[in-house]
Amino acid sequence: MRDVFIAGVGQTPITKDPNSRGRYLGAAAVKAALTDAKLDPGRIGALYVGNMLSGVLAHQQQLGGLIADYTGLAGIEAVTIEAACASGGAAVRVAYQAVAGGSHDAVAVCGVERMTHVDRDEVTRALATAADWELEGVCGESFLSLNAKLMRAYMDRYGVTAERFAPFAITAHENALTNPNALLHKPLDLETYLASRVVADPIRLFDVSPVCNGASAVILAAPHVAGELAKGSSVRIAGSALATAPLALSRRADLLELTAVSASTQRAMQQAGIGHDDIDLFEPHDAYTIMTALTLEAAGFTRAGSGLDYADTARIGLRGELPLATFGGLKARGHPVGASGCYQIVEAFLQLTERAGANQVPDAEVALVQNIGGTGATVVTHVLARER
């Protein structure tokens, strides 16, 4: 299989604007990515759209063809990839395979989601479609309640308090302050975190990523196309993997073991030929602070029960040992669910091309990016590496 490079990226600012429209959001992100790549749109062979909720919340399926049309790419191959909140990452994965395997020399990926045009209860119900409806949804479980179960089980098993999770959120808010595309631009400290209301015991408001709208896009290209566009340094997808686990928490061997995180991380890192020490920054799926802790363990950064060792703003800040959520993450940049996985790739690309501005991680050469669907049911992991 061929090497695959990221030739350009685009994103729209994350908003809560109820009047935003999916087709225009998506088209804006793809057009921005094409402009960034300086690639003739006529050379794009396919568009892969990552989306979770358009059918449920906006009566609109078939976003592949729709966004292709509104981007001026009418006629090209285009489909939608769905894996709940991992839809964006999964779309990147399918697009990677299309280029690596030789189907297309250049493709576009677009993650898009619109969530604020309906009331909060409708969003909650829609997000619950990522869980196992028959075993969880019908009992009234929501994504919030399932993550609360995980956090409570974690606190009980390892004897830790809820406030120990705060630094993950505090760091995310800190990084979002200087990200113009982020939804939240408000500093967070431990006092504010502790004063925030408990939305589902033991989860506080600031443990949770916000409901919002947004679209992001990346252009993936084969070596010969990327070579024509090269601007000094370029970014290669050095590892790509997707793994799954049972959707329902009750069907897992251990509630607190994210087996699909382990499997996909190992596979992506093995393909890239890297170890944990080679990773300069990590964009985790920090939809809830508990997910970040569990992810750090399952991804092999530390052992089970020690994920909170990383809940330390110095350790995970932009100049720390392992910078996390460098543009604010799902927590503070915002989590337009089906788009988030693609935003993560955009941000890692900006880091590796030294275009991260005030959010720049010094000397960033290798990034790990991970997008999760459900409470760990679909996990997509990519390793991006700067080539000189």
Add this chain to the structure above:
Amino acid sequence: MRDVFIAGVGQTPITKDPNSRGRYLGAAAVKAALTDAKLDPGRIGALYVGNMLSGVLAHQQQLGGLIADYTGLAGIEAVTIEAACASGGAAVRVAYQAVAGGSHDAVAVCGVERMTHVDRDEVTRALATAADWELEGVCGESFLSLNAKLMRAYMDRYGVTAERFAPFAITAHENALTNPNALLHKPLDLETYLASRVVADPIRLFDVSPVCNGASAVILAAPHVAGELAKGSSVRIAGSALATAPLALSRRADLLELTAVSASTQRAMQQAGIGHDDIDLFEPHDAYTIMTALTLEAAGFTRAGSGLDYADTARIGLRGELPLATFGGLKARGHPVGASGCYQIVEAFLQLTERAGANQVPDAEVALVQNIGGTGATVVTHVLARER
């Protein structure tokens, strides 16, 4: 890119059983395909699920991981592909790329849909998500009304009567009589067709494919895996292409020209190196009789305005010049929307391996299979060829 073979197929009978459950339907089809292929499930690298309506009608997204789990494939790569009624065909297309490109040596594809557990109005609204919601859906357009516009426009432009379309439906019903998996087992004649009620002028009840449930699956394999399994003859995916067109009828240059049918058919046939005379049978997307007429024209079997020349039971019957819908098609086998494209591949495979029983097309060596999303917005075309 490598050759890709179909190693085995599975399907569940099409039903209107409101108690059927998606995860079990899907798992049953995949298990049947694995058994048919005599392939150790441990060798399956990924599962691609084609589905359109589970999120909207069954509160369940992330079917990839869910069906992988219930099939005993927990952990493997698995995602859902959505392209409205072309979801099944699009899943086959993405799976084909994964094997052809070298990502996986063997993968499973599952098309699955459940539509009869909700009332008819809810299904109608859900199906309208395949159209352009902002331009068509909000005005009350349904799939039925959009197809009625196409049929009326066709009749007006070419001066033909509605009854000229009947032979497409009559042939489908005839073929379904001997397909044990078909929903409809009732002979249809012109008299009955003409006596049926007009459901959306000029469309009669018998011009429309029925709402139903079902799941189908295929196993795709690289040459070395297929070679181990070979049973005399095997079927190769000789051509695979997906093209799109604007979703809304109002955004098309010509209402009656299915540009994505033309593009994807040409591309798939060119890849396969075949001409129209080489095609022994055609599984068209006969969701409405008008779609069959328009498809035959756009796919190059005849010129614009002449599609009804094929509306002749002798010409398109099992022993005719161009057998269509050989197991009953969407019209009479049934159209569980996101599953139909995969059923079509299953049926073409059975024809090319001489396992079609009473529905066998004599000496079938090359099949054209086409799955359409919306009123021609996403079109997936495959050419299957028997290898000796």
